[in-house]
Amino acid sequence: MAAAQGSFKFNILARDQAGKARVGEFITPHGPVPTPAFMPVGTRGSVKAMGPDDLGRVGASIVLANTYHLLARPGPDLIAKLGGLHAFMAWPGAVLTDSGGFQIFSLKDLRRLDEEGVTFRSPVDGSEIFLSPEKAVAVQEALAPDIMMCLDECTPYPADREQTARSAVLTLRWAKRCLEAQNPEASPALFGIVQGGMYPDLRRRSAEEIGALPFPGIAVGGLALGEPLSVRLEMIEAATEVLSPDRPLYLMGLGAPEDLVESMARGGDLFDCVLPTRNARNGQFFTRSGRLVIKNAAYREDHRPVDEACGCYTCRTFSRAYLRHLYLSGELLAYRLNTIHNLYYYLSLMAEARTAVLENRFSEFVSRFYAERDDGQASADMRPE
Amino acid sequence: MAAAQGSFKFNILARDQAGKARVGEFITPHGPVPTPAFMPVGTRGSVKAMGPDDLGRVGASIVLANTYHLLARPGPDLIAKLGGLHAFMAWPGAVLTDSGGFQIFSLKDLRRLDEEGVTFRSPVDGSEIFLSPEKAVAVQEALAPDIMMCLDECTPYPADREQTARSAVLTLRWAKRCLEAQNPEASPALFGIVQGGMYPDLRRRSAEEIGALPFPGIAVGGLALGEPLSVRLEMIEAATEVLSPDRPLYLMGLGAPEDLVESMARGGDLFDCVLPTRNARNGQFFTRSGRLVIKNAAYREDHRPVDEACGCYTCRTFSRAYLRHLYLSGELLAYRLNTIHNLYYYLSLMAEARTAVLENRFSEFVSRFYAERDDGQASADMRPE
Numbered sequence: 001m002a003a004a005q006g007s008f009k010f011n012i013l014a015r016d017q018a019g020k021a022r023v024g025e026f027i028t029p030h031g032p033v034p035t036p037a038f039m040p041v042g043t044r045g046s047v048k049a050m051g052p053d054d055l056g057r058v059g060a061s062i063v064l065a066n067t068y069h070l071l072a073r074p075g076p077d078l079i080a081k082l083g084g085l086h087a088f089m090a091w092p093g094a095v096l097t098d099s100g101g102f103q104i105f106s107l108k109d110l111r112r113l114d115e116e117g118v119t120f121r122s123p124v125d126g127s128e129i130f131l132s133p134e135k136a137v138a139v140q141e142a143l144a145p146d147i148m149m150c151l152d153e154c155t156p157y158p159a160d161r162e163q164t165a166r167s168a169v170l171t172l173r174w175a176k177r178c179l180e181a182q183n184p185e186a187s188p189a190l191f192g193i194v195q196g197g198m199y200p201d202l203r204r205r206s207a208e209e210i211g212a213l214p215f216p217g218i219a220v221g222g223l224a225l226g227e228p229l230s231v232r233l234e235m236i237e238a239a240t241e242v243l244s245p246d247r248p249l250y251l252m253g254l255g256a257p258e259d260l261v262e263s264m265a266r267g268g269d270l271f272d273c274v275l276p277t278r279n280a281r282n283g284q285f286f287t288r289s290g291r292l293v294i295k296n297a298a299y300r301e302d303h304r305p306v307d308e309a310c311g312c313y314t315c316r317t318f319s320r321a322y323l324r325h326l327y328l329s330g331e332l333l334a335y336r337l338n339t340i341h342n343l344y345y346y347l348s349l350m351a352e353a354r355t356a357v358l359e360n361r362f363s364e365f366v367s368r369f370y371a372e373r374d375d376g377q378a379s380a381d382m383r384p385e
Numbered sequence: 386m387a388a389a390q391g392s393f394k395f396n397i398l399a400r401d402q403a404g405k406a407r408v409g410e411f412i413t414p415h416g417p418v419p420t421p422a423f424m425p426v427g428t429r430g431s432v433k434a435m436g437p438d439d440l441g442r443v444g445a446s447i448v449l450a451n452t453y454h455l456l457a458r459p460g461p462d463l464i465a466k467l468g469g470l471h472a473f474m475a476w477p478g479a480v481l482t483d484s485g486g487f488q489i490f491s492l493k494d495l496r497r498l499d500e501e502g503v504t505f506r507s508p509v510d511g512s513e514i515f516l517s518p519e520k521a522v523a524v525q526e527a528l529a530p531d532i533m534m535c536l537d538e539c540t541p542y543p544a545d546r547e548q549t550a551r552s553a554v555l556t557l558r559w560a561k562r563c564l565e566a567q568n569p570e571a572s573p574a575l576f577g578i579v580q581g582g583m584y585p586d587l588r589r590r591s592a593e594e595i596g597a598l599p600f601p602g603i604a605v606g607g608l609a610l611g612e613p614l615s616v617r618l619e620m621i622e623a624a625t626e627v628l629s630p631d632r633p634l635y636l637m638g639l640g641a642p643e644d645l646v647e648s649m650a651r652g653g654d655l656f657d658c659v660l661p662t663r664n665a666r667n668g669q670f671f672t673r674s675g676r677l678v679i680k681n682a683a684y685r686e687d688h689r690p691v692d693e694a695c696g697c698y699t700c701r702t703f704s705r706a707y708l709r710h711l712y713l714s715g716e717l718l719a720y721r722l723n724t725i726h727n728l729y730y731y732l733s734l735m736a737e738a739r740t741a742v743l744e745n746r747f748s749e750f751v752s753r754f755y756a757e758r759d760d761g762q763a764s765a766d767m768r769p770e
Contacts, residue, residue, distance in 0.1 A: 044710070044711075044714045044716055045707070045710065045711075046711055046714075046716045046717075046718045048716065048717050048718070049717040049718060049721070050718065051698075051718060051721065051722065052702070053698065073710070073713070073714060074685075074706075074710045078686060078706065081686055082686070082688055082704060082706055082707070083688075088704070088706070088707055088710075089707065090702045090703050090707070300459075300463065301463060301466055301467070303467055303468075313436075313438065317437070317475045318475050319467060319473075321459075321463065321467055321473070322430070322467070322473055322474065322475070325429070325430065325458070325459045325473075326429075326430075326431055328458070328459075329429045329431075329458060331429055331431045331433065332431075332433050332434040332717065332720050332721070333431045333432075333433070333434060333435065333436060335717050336434070336436065336717070337436065
């Protein structure tokens with residue numbers, strides 16, 4: 001029941017009897033990560049507006065950092081010199097780095113793509129940067145996270161079958177090169193990435209091929225690009241049909257709260273998404289009953305917290321009226337307070353899901369999740385920040 | 386040795402034998418304020434980028450809020466409805482509100498000034514707002530701080546003698562109207578403001594006239610407008626020559642660290658300034674040895690904290706290299722971390738000064754303050770934010 005590589009280990013502690021939901025833990029050089037886990041996104045080595053103190057208080061055990069942005073500035077050499085990402089960010093918990101592939105393919109900075117790798121423009125100074133599977137591994141080893149990701153070609157949405165199939169086999173060849181490039185002395189665990197677009201059979205094939213490689217964890221990429229939730233879930237199901245359940249399953253870029261709940265029911269162990277942090281900065285709060293847009297005039301004199309049942313610092317301390325005032329005034333404090341709430345909501349949702357699995361009542365947890373909502377809001381925009 | 390009004394009281398606890406420096410405390414409905422005290426500036430009901438939790442951790446006991454900005458948005462009625470500024474901001478310590486005069490006269494939104502009052506443009510929607518001494522008092526009573534200020538005409542710098550004299554007598558007539566307008570049932574203590582520009586005899590006369598009125602505290606306004614430190618100190622001395630030493634002396638808009646040190650030596654008890662907060666947001670740190678500009682290339686790989694002797698969260702946790710990266714990347718966290726350091730520095734300087742007075746070694750404190758500095762930097766721009 002354990003998948004391991006170097007100092008990384010995944011233990012499954014309990015499975016829900018009625019479905020694929022499970023509770024486990026990653027053992028990492030920076031402590032245990034209870035799963036299912038949600039990773040706040042720390043694009044440039046900082047979860048926007050949040051100090052490590054705030055991250056600890058909202059219950060984060062692992063954060064994601066973006067190789068694409070850190071490669072451009074301040075550069076992996078500087079971070080390595082300062083002791084790696086954990087020391088650089090002063091974050092004592094676990095860190096996962098993505099490979100940069102998603103940003104390169106989605107942010108339209110792509111200049112050239114061939115078998116060897118990709119060339120893209122630096123988002124900082126416009127200079128050309130080359131990334132190959134080997135270089136993506138070397139850069140991430142310099143950043144020294146607990147988990148790193150293979151360089152993949154993230155298939156756009158929509159994409160035709162031929163393009164999708166070609167992209168998935170390139171991703172497979174690159175996955176093998178990443179494995180070979182890995183320095184056995186370096187500590188990050190390397191996860192493989194399944195592609196296959198919105199074609200169930202291509203997803204299955206990619207999952208079989210990537211799953212056959214000795215990765216200690218498997219990710220499903222190329223989702224949350226604008227496709228309907230039902231399609232997204234179908235793709236996750238196609239992949240999990242053929243993946244061994246012994247390894248952690250990372251669903252990249254997911255998602256809205258309903259994505260997390262539905263994906264956990266399908267065996268998802270790890271998630272990341274910019275929604276809680278970015279929407280916080282745009283004045284949108286996630287609550288049990290749905291989304292609350294703080295600028296609405298209805299909250300002008302509202303002395304209540306954003307969510308009366310929430311235990312976060314923001315809800316325990318401030319009124320909707322004050323949060324509305326801060327947001328409308330463009331006060332910097334709004335970004336922090338709003339982010340604290342949204343991450344607390346996300347991380348509490350994960351903790352409740354874990355407890356539900358341990359108590360073998362995950363389907364009741366899902367029913368209650370939907371019953372508490374005022375609305376039928378589906379997942380929204382989840383592009384990276 | 387006590388000046389009192391309603392629930393406000395000022396106790397002088399110790400005087401330095403060699404000069405005018407003294408240690409005291411304000412007793413307020415929101416706890417004691419050890420003096421000399423520095424007030425972080427919370428313009429719109431928030432010290433920029435700082436939560437009340439952060440303010441507590443840097444050692445703030447009193448903050449300033451700007452009537453001018455709060456009058457325009459969200460308005461005193463809303464704040465009163467939500468229980469006053471303390472409840473609105475969730476700040477358990479003391480609050481002082483300025484009267485709005487300084488902003489009205491300095492921000493060039495002034496439309497009309499006559500004996501009755503001033504009309505200015507709302508910084509939010511451009512609409513006309515009228516403020517008289519009576520209205521300034523009523524607005525501040527609605528905001529419900531611990532200390533409120535008279536509406537004064539802040540004399541510009543430079544200003545000729547005739548304009549300055551005319552302005553000082555208008556400020557005097559307005560001070561009397563503020564006293565009469567005060568609601569004896571409302572709790573804020575009302576402080577008077579001395580004007581007189583850069584003319585020592587006009588300063589003395591204004592101090593005599595304002596000092597003759599029954600204010601529980603006296604402020605010196607119209608300073609830190611760009612005049613040299615030596616002129617500023619001469620004006621403070623002119624005022625204190627004739628002011629009773631039993632009342633607290635508030636030096637408005639001061640200042641740079643050297644302003645605080647020199648003004649404490651001349652009997653200053655209370656200060657406010659945007660320098661620590663605004664310069665933090667511009668990447669400038671105050672340290673014992675001088676100012677540190679974090680974007681400098683010299684700090685690119687610097688693993689040391691901003692100030693190795695500093696006990697603030699930022700210095701105990703992050704390297705100069707990381708703070709430089711956050712600042713250059715425009716990361717929101719930079720604002721908070723930089724502000725935490727600068728306010729900690731300011732508030733620690735005040736705490737050290739208080740200890741020095743209690744131990745009767747204030748002049749040694751002043752000598753050491755200058756000895757530790759690398760440079761001879763004088764006070765810079767201190768306009769409001």
